[in-house]
Amino acid sequence: MGAAANYLKKHTEALVKAVGVEAACDVTGKSKATLGRYYSDHDEHSDRFMPIDAVAALEMAAGYPHVTQALAELSGARVEFDERRANDTTRGSVNSDVIALSQRFAMLMGEYQQSIADGKITVNEAKRLLKETSLLQQVLVDMKLHLEDESV
Known part of the structure; x- marks a missing residue:
């Protein structure tokens, strides 16, 4: 085999x-x-x-x-698994997206603060920052889709 x-x-x-x-x-x-x-x-x-x-x-x-x-x-492909597990599966709105964006940005800044505390960002810290950045990006995509829905 x-x-x-x-x-x-x-x-x-x-x-x-x-x-x-x-x-x-x-x-x-x-x-x-x-x-x-x-x-x-x-x-x-x-x-x-x-x-x-x-x-x-x-x-x-x-x-x-x-x-x-x-x-x-x-x-050689890559699968990106969306680990978000929303408690509420109902369709969101721009208002809920703004709140989620704020929360996700705060998490990114918290991760950054913790990572840079010793003056350098390690590989593992960079991976965590990248993950948070990707999740923040997903919130922005959701927000964009909601804005497009509301503008129709």
């Missing part, structure tokens, strides 16, 4: 275990044995992979795109 196939099988196993084997059986309609074959590294199962509809259903249940992330990495 090639390195790519082994990599996909490991991520498939992580996906099934993230959901739980019993729950994964319920979500996909597959048996434990069938799911096990999808991530088995034995030679007789080396050509068996989970169908994409089952992957999609499990990733939705898991809340993280384990296999999709692995596929992207193998092809």
Whole structure:
């Protein structure tokens, strides 16, 4: 089995275990044995992979795109996972976007303050700042979309 196939099988196993084997059986309609074959590294199962509809259903249940992330990495692509988990899923407004923008900017400034306290920004601190900047950017995109909706 090639390195790519082994990599996909490991991520498939992580996906099934993230959901739980019993729950994964319920979500996909597959048996434990069938799911096990999808991530088995034995030679007789080396050509068996989970169908994409089952992957999609499990990733939705898991809340993280384990296999999709692995596929992207193998092809040189990048998947950006939106970790925002709003408590209120109703459609926002420009007013709520302004509040979210203010909060997100405050979080970015807090992260910056903590990062620059010793006079230099480490790699890990830069990664945290980049993450906060990306989340701030997403709030701005949401705000832009809401403004466009309201101007129609």
